[in-house]
Amino acid sequence: MPRSGKSILAAADLLAVDDIHTYYGDSYVLQGLSLGVPSGTIVALLGRNGMGKTTLIRSVAGLTPPRRGRITFRGRDVVGLAPYRIAQLGIALVPQGRRTFPSLTVRENLQIPQSALAGLGARGRVERWSLSEVVREFPQIGDRLGQRARNLSGGEQQMLAIGRALMANPDLILMDEPSEGLAPVIVQQLGAIMRRLRSQGHSILLVEQNVGLAMEVADYVYVITTGRVTCAGTPAELEAQPDLMARHLGIE
Ligand SMILES: Nc1ncnc2c1ncn2[C@@H]1O[C@H](COP(=O)(O)OP(=O)(O)OP(=O)(O)O)[C@@H](O)[C@H]1O
Numbered sequence: 001m002p003r004s005g006k007s008i009l010a011a012a013d014l015l016a017v018d019d020i021h022t023y024y025g026d027s028y029v030l031q032g033l034s035l036g037v038p039s040g041t042i043v044a045l046l047g048r049n050g051m052g053k054t055t056l057i058r059s060v061a062g063l064t065p066p067r068r069g070r071i072t073f074r075g076r077d078v079v080g081l082a083p084y085r086i087a088q089l090g091i092a093l094v095p096q097g098r099r100t101f102p103s104l105t106v107r108e109n110l111q112i113p114q115s116a117l118a119g120l121g122a123r124g125r126v127e128r129w130s131l132s133e134v135v136r137e138f139p140q141i142g143d144r145l146g147q148r149a150r151n152l153s154g155g156e157q158q159m160l161a162i163g164r165a166l167m168a169n170p171d172l173i174l175m176d177e178p179s180e181g182l183a184p185v186i187v188q189q190l191g192a193i194m195r196r197l198r199s200q201g202h203s204i205l206l207v208e209q210n211v212g213l214a215m216e217v218a219d220y221v222y223v224i225t226t227g228r229v230t231c232a233g234t235p236a237e238l239e240a241q242p243d244l245m246a247r248h249l250g251i252e
């Protein structure tokens with residue numbers, strides 16, 4: 001049997017989401033969801049459309065805080081903190097649909113986090129990422145710093161969105177369906193980027209509908225159905241339960 005998720009929660013020194021309940025007005029979306037991200041890991045969250053994946057991301061980032069439950073980041077309670085405070089603590093968001101600024105240049109898009117976080121007080125962590133480091137990591141966008149973001153391909157926009165998140169020097173990167181709408185070869189590149197970021201000490205909470213990508217890169221996988229975790233385990237544990245995966249994700 002896949003573990004219930006309790007065992008990884010105990011090891012979740014970086015992010016621990018404990019029994020959260022999140023609403024949009026009267027609409028009750030996350031109905032007691034718990035998950036954990038240990039340092040230096042990629043944790044994937046799978047689920048069909050409308051199951052609450054983005055709502056979980058929004059809950060962690062402070063955009064739609066839960067009404068009940070706890071979210072701790074490195075042991076610190078973050079529920080109720082403003083999104084910029086949560087960003088300052090070391091959580092960066094790569095939003096669904098990329099959300100780059102189309103009329104700004106690639107360079108301007110990359111500089112947004114540093115200008116937004118400037119003067120808000122040091123976090124006391126190593127400032128590893130700079131424009132030149134991001135360009136070294138993503139040479140395709142480095143060649144296009146002066147161009148407007150709207151002229152980039154979907155894959156390049158995704159690299160830009162990830163590069164922008166890195167500019168805030170996060171410990172934890174929340175990625176919401178980064179593979180959406182990308183060609184298989186670009187999805188492979190994305191997987192390689194995530195593994196490289198993990199080897200550099202970043203942790204990733206990856207929301208995906210691309211089961212193959214999640215199984216390939218994640219250390220641990222949660223599946224959610226209508227706002228609750230319905231199964232969880234390592235990719236090997238879940239692959240050994242194809243019936244469960246079929247039931248919760250509608251795949252063969
Ligand atoms: N701003 C909002 N106001 C009201 N209801 C919302 C809002 N955003 C999302 N919902 C509803 O909350 C539920 C969960 O939505 P959510 O965006 O978290 O799903 P998701 O798993 O990310 O789906 P997808 O894979 O399509 O991105 C859905 O029923 C959705 O209609």
Ligand SMILES: [Mg+2]
Nearest residue numbers: 053054055096
């Ligand atoms: Mg979503």
